[in-house]
Amino acid sequence: MLPITPVIEARGLTKHYGPQVVVQDVSFALQPGETLVLLGPSGCGKTTLLRMLNRLVEPDAGSVLVHGRDVQAQPAEQLRRGIGYVIQQVGLLPHYTVAENVAVVPRLLGRPPTEVATRTTELLTRLHLPPERFAGLYPHQLSGGQQQRVGLARALAADPPLVLLDEPFGALDPITRASIRREFRELPELQRKTVVLVTHDVTEAFELADQILLLEAGRVQQLGAPRDLLFRPANGFVRSFFATERLGLQLRTIQLADIMTDVLTQPTTHRITNYKSDVNIVSPSVSVHSILELLSQPSASPTSPELSPTTLSPGAATEPAQWFQLAPPTDVAGPFLLSYSSVMSAFGRALHRLTTA
Numbered sequence: 001m002l003p004i005t006p007v008i009e010a011r012g013l014t015k016h017y018g019p020q021v022v023v024q025d026v027s028f029a030l031q032p033g034e035t036l037v038l039l040g041p042s043g044c045g046k047t048t049l050l051r052m053l054n055r056l057v058e059p060d061a062g063s064v065l066v067h068g069r070d071v072q073a074q075p076a077e078q079l080r081r082g083i084g085y086v087i088q089q090v091g092l093l094p095h096y097t098v099a100e101n102v103a104v105v106p107r108l109l110g111r112p113p114t115e116v117a118t119r120t121t122e123l124l125t126r127l128h129l130p131p132e133r134f135a136g137l138y139p140h141q142l143s144g145g146q147q148q149r150v151g152l153a154r155a156l157a158a159d160p161p162l163v164l165l166d167e168p169f170g171a172l173d174p175i176t177r178a179s180i181r182r183e184f185r186e187l188p189e190l191q192r193k194t195v196v197l198v199t200h201d202v203t204e205a206f207e208l209a210d211q212i213l214l215l216e217a218g219r220v221q222q223l224g225a226p227r228d229l230l231f232r233p234a235n236g237f238v239r240s241f242f243a244t245e246r247l248g249l250q251l252r253t254i255q256l257a258d259i260m261t262d263v264l265t266q267p268t269t270h271r272i273t274n275y276k277s278d279v280n281i282v283s284p285s286v287s288v289h290s291i292l293e294l295l296s297q298p299s300a301s302p303t304s305p306e307l308s309p310t311t312l313s314p315g316a317a318t319e320p321a322q323w324f325q326l327a328p329p330t331d332v333a334g335p336f337l338l339s340y341s342s343v344m345s346a347f348g349r350a351l352h353r354l355t356t357a
C-alpha cells in the first residue's frame, strides 16, 4: 500500500523568544480525519506551536508541510484562507452580523453569493443557532457559548480539510463546556476533518483526541494515543500530569470492547436471543463512561417478553440495568443486560490487566 501524505506534518519546529526556548524540536504528522490535541500547563508553548502551523508565528527552525507542501512555498494569507482557525478569544468582527461573520472566508475565496448563503444557513442550523433568530444579530448580542459556536461556524464555512482550534471552549462554564464539546464531537462536519486543538483541560483532551502531544516548557513529553499516555507514560511528568484525574480518564479510555469478555462472565449479565423491546445499539468502541451514563438515565428498565426483572438475579433487578446490542460487525451474540455492578467489576478487571501489562 502506498503511504498516504499526511494532511499536516511538523518537522523539528523550534521557536525562541529572546533567551527563552518556547517550542523545542516538535514533530508530528496527521492523517485525514485525525484529531491532535496539544496539551500542557499554561505557558508551555501550545499556542505558539499552533500559530506556527498557519504561519501566524514563523519558526526559528524546522518546517510545516500541509498536504506535503512546505507552507513557506505560498503567501501566508493564501495559506490561512485554506485552513480553518478559531482563536482563544473567538475574535468575531463586532460590526458584522452573525451571518456576515460566518461568510467572511468563503467571500474572500470568491465563492458565489448563493452558495455562501446556503452554506451559512446550513452551518448555523447544525450548530443549533437557528438562522431566522441568529443570522442578523451582532456578536455583543450573543452569549459566550453562542459566540464560540459562531466562531466554529466561521472556521468551517469554507469547508477546509484542516482546522486549528485554540481553546475553542475556553470561555465557558464547565457544564456548557461539556455539552458544546459533545455537540462538537458529534458534528458530522468535523468528523471528516483533520483537527489540531489546543487545551489545558485533560478531560477535553481525552474526549476529543486521536493523538495527544503533551508539552512541558516547549518540549514534547509524550506523543501518542490517549491510552498510551495513561497506561504507558513515558516519564514521571506524564504520570503526574494525569494523576488527579486518573479514574475519570480511565473510564473514558477503557472501551466496551476491552471489558466485553469480563462482562459476559458476570453473574448479573443476561443474554437472550429474541428480545423485542428497546435495545441500546452501541459500538464496541464506546467508553465505559458513556455506558455508565446510559445506565444512569431514568428510562433504564430491564423488561423483556421472556425475562422479567423478577426472574433476574436480585442484584440486576434492583440496580440500574439496560439492554445493549453491539453494533455490527460483531461476533458477540446479544442483546445482553448490563447492570452497574457488572460493568464496574469488569472495568476493574480490565484496569488491572492494562496497568500490569
Ligand SMILES: Nc1ncnc2c1ncn2[C@@H]1O[C@H](COP(=O)(O)OP(=O)(O)OP(=O)(O)O)[C@@H](O)[C@H]1O
Pocket (backbone or CB within 6 Å): 017, 022, 040, 041, 042, 043, 044, 045, 046, 047, 048, 049, 200
Ligand atoms: N510574542 C511573544 N514574545 C515573547 N514571549 C512570548 C510571545 N508569545 C509567547 N511568549 C512566551 O512563550 C511562552 C509560551 O506561550 P504560549 O502562549 O505558547 O503558551 P500556552 O501553552 O499556549 O499558554 P496558555 O495555556 O496559558 O495559553 C510563554 O512563556 C509566553 O510568555
